[in-house]
Amino acid sequence: MKSSQAQVDVAQALSAALEPVIDVCLQLGITSPELESLLRVTFVQRAFLKLPRHARTGRGPSDNKVSTAIGVHRTEVGKIRAEGGAASAKGSMQKKQRLYSKSARILLGWTTDPRFLTSGGLPLDLPIERNRERRSFEDLVDKYAPGVFPGTVLKELRRRRTVDVIDEGIVRFKSPTTRAVGLTKANVAGAARRMKQLGNTLFQSIVDSAHPRYYSETRPVSLSAQQLAAIQAVLERRAKTFLDAMENELQGRSSTALHGETKRLGVGVYSWEEE
DSSP: OOHHHHHHHHHHHHGGGGHHHHHHHHHHTOOHHHHHHHHHHHHHHHHHHHSOOOTTTOOOOOHHHHHHHHTOOHHHHHHHHHHOHHHHHHHHHHHHHHHHOHHHHHHHHHHHOGGGBOTTSOBOOEESSOOSSSOOHHHHHHHHSTTSOHHHHHHHHHHTTSEEEETTTEEEEOOSSOOOTTOOHHHHHHHHHHHHHHHHHHHHHHHOTTSOOOOOOOOOOOOOHHHHHHHHHHHHHHHHHHHHHHHHHHHHHHTSOOOSOOOOOOOOOOOOOOO
């Protein structure tokens, strides 16, 4: 097999790990170009950390070396490095949103264009269909997303909970951003941190089989909804007992004198479900 084909095969296999991330993006209304812009920034930052340092000086990799390794132009690598991760990621994502997100353009126009605002500067309630008496949702879509069917846009905005349809076919603006219950910055950051920990454990055992990290799981079984609800309580109770005992043992070992390089160790238990 050619090496290029092997890389394609591995990349395709790796893409399954992105599915939970993509599912969250769909709920939040984050587009593919926006996510790709964030991935590029993270790629650059990670490369500076993981690529080999200079053998003699110990300095980190140069912009040119990072550019060569990850396929991003050195000018953009330097810009991302100079701006810092958070600022660069925010700027890149906003730029892609303006370019590619039709929904974002429509909502922005609705909140900034005087033709679609009340005298007090608030978004007008708009009739769905065009008429001679007042501005409509169709007018808004034609202005900020020409060529897109207004009904399709309306369904997407309702799915994201950014608009409501009230009596007599009137569209009412609710929010400039998608309302997704539970998907707060703190909650997502915590879930992402745990995904990172699990991913590091699994891939460490593949790329460095001489130093594997422990992972094991049960064989899957089929359960009814009622059985699943019952076993969930049992699982939580037994997992807590196990983790409490393991934490006490690890804390006891940690309290002894430490010598040389140290690393943090954690143990987690999780369950998974699939159709």
